[in-house]
Amino acid sequence: METRELRYFVTVAEELHFGRAAQLLGIAQPPLSRTIAQLERRLGVVLLDRTSRKVTLTEAGTVLLAEGRAILGALAAAERRTRSAATSPPSLVLSAKAGASGELLAKLLDAYAAEPDAVPVDLLLFESQPQQALADGQADAALLHQPFDSTAGLETEVLATEGQVAILPAAHPLARRSRLRLAEVSSLPDLPLARWRGPGGDYPEGPGVEVRNQTQLFQLIALGRTTVVLPESSCVNLLEGLVAVPVTDAPAVDTVIAWPPHSRSRALADLVRVATGL
């Protein structure tokens, strides 16, 4: 299976439309049709059911789409890592969520910088999905929060475990409680839980406002429009008018350091060692 074939197939499978896919790929439609047909012939498998009006994925096509996306990501990552291994003096890129794990991150960077063979560490802060930067080779390591972030295909070490708290407007009746249960916060008709953007950039269905970042979120909570359940450490500096109440039965959140397998540079190994020793 050639990369070109895979790239073509993934594009068609995502668009479910040969014409648009060809346009995205910058080629004409006939060679695209032909390449997909050739791929199917070589695999001995039908990947797409096409009528002249609609294209749908077969079972096998669904499998290849998922695998193919991962492989294309891995290819991009391999190129990037190869290039950076050749050109720059060694350095590390650490990916994390903006606003999360602040203190841990600071301690980690300080402790690592004190290492004898420390290399410069660049930070890459995302609103969400910091593990994407690992998959496509932009970053060498990431701080993730289990079970929120997917660690599929990564090696991980747990750095810290913490409980979760509900963030409520100070005026809300529940804000005076010393602890809450998940069922109590998740079913407030006046304060529906906020909805975060999912992996595809879309929001899950349901009530509650759509939220993009923490600043926006806290403001909306202060305005009494929503509420949220977060790891304790995410709210060290709480806005006035907001209250954090522990949610006793919310799942514990593990902060983990994650890195791609097969990636075993000296610098990364040092960083992981320092992190686990914190």
Add this chain to the structure above:
Amino acid sequence: METRELRYFVTVAEELHFGRAAQLLGIAQPPLSRTIAQLERRLGVVLLDRTSRKVTLTEAGTVLLAEGRAILGALAAAERRTRSAATSPPSLVLSAKAGASGELLAKLLDAYAAEPDAVPVDLLLFESQPQQALADGQADAALLHQPFDSTAGLETEVLATEGQVAILPAAHPLARRSRLRLAEVSSLPDLPLARWRGPGGDYPEGPGVEVRNQTQLFQLIALGRTTVVLPESSCVNLLEGLVAVPVTDAPAVDTVIAWPPHSRSRALADLVRVATGL
């Protein structure tokens, strides 16, 4: 980066010899040289230092070799999984080490077979490295032993934890002890620890006999030629003349069920759920 280029590069990087690599690839040497040169030009990176007498990997080449191996494995796995998704009725292939986790395996298979939507489960038993079968798509899940087997790039759930025991000939002085420390068994001049075959099919350096499988190993121990430290469950039916003594400070061994990321079939999810519930 095309798969052809990657396949060529990985072969050259493993052989460190253009002529042999070309022969392995079934092409002539000049097109191979040209393709590698073209890959280097496109990446803007020197991958191999070559004199007319010796070929060596650069730093960047080492990175690309590791990444490339993984990607080629993923490609093979994707093909295999795509094909099997199309042809056969759904079934699961479970990979494990022959002779290990016997009881757990039996319980798992029984419990899964009792599931309402259970599909047939095929077993793939290896002497070692059962996770290889996951990497190249031969298996859907594997039973692994941490920290012995590499779970890099896999999703895992811990199923059981157990201590380790030393297997000694009954006649040996240490065999009468009720427990041992790692240092005591690892430095016996008369009974050096056996050496297992490593990932590349080669043996680590050192004294001690080279061992390929458990039958052979137990026989050699009975003959007083070697000894070994193993998880408790690996020796339920011990040969006469052999004694198992707990090694108190040996690291605990986790039996985990592992599966490739992105692989989320209903059947696999059921199997994992059943396994963790055992």
Add this chain to the structure above:
DNA sequence: GCACGGCGATACCCGGCCGGTATTGATCGG
């Protein structure tokens, strides 16, 4: 020290595949 041999690079040619344009054929909507 020189000749030989091994090995990667270069030069050059050929055929197949990749991509383009033009057209067909099938299907759904009005």
Add this chain to the structure above:
DNA sequence: CCGATCAATACCGGCCGGGTATCGCCGTGC
């Protein structure tokens, strides 16, 4: 029943991947 839409087919041209022949470099052995 007609037209619009969209994938498949037909056919052509240029590039690229593979082959053979040869060169140039370097280490080895007489």
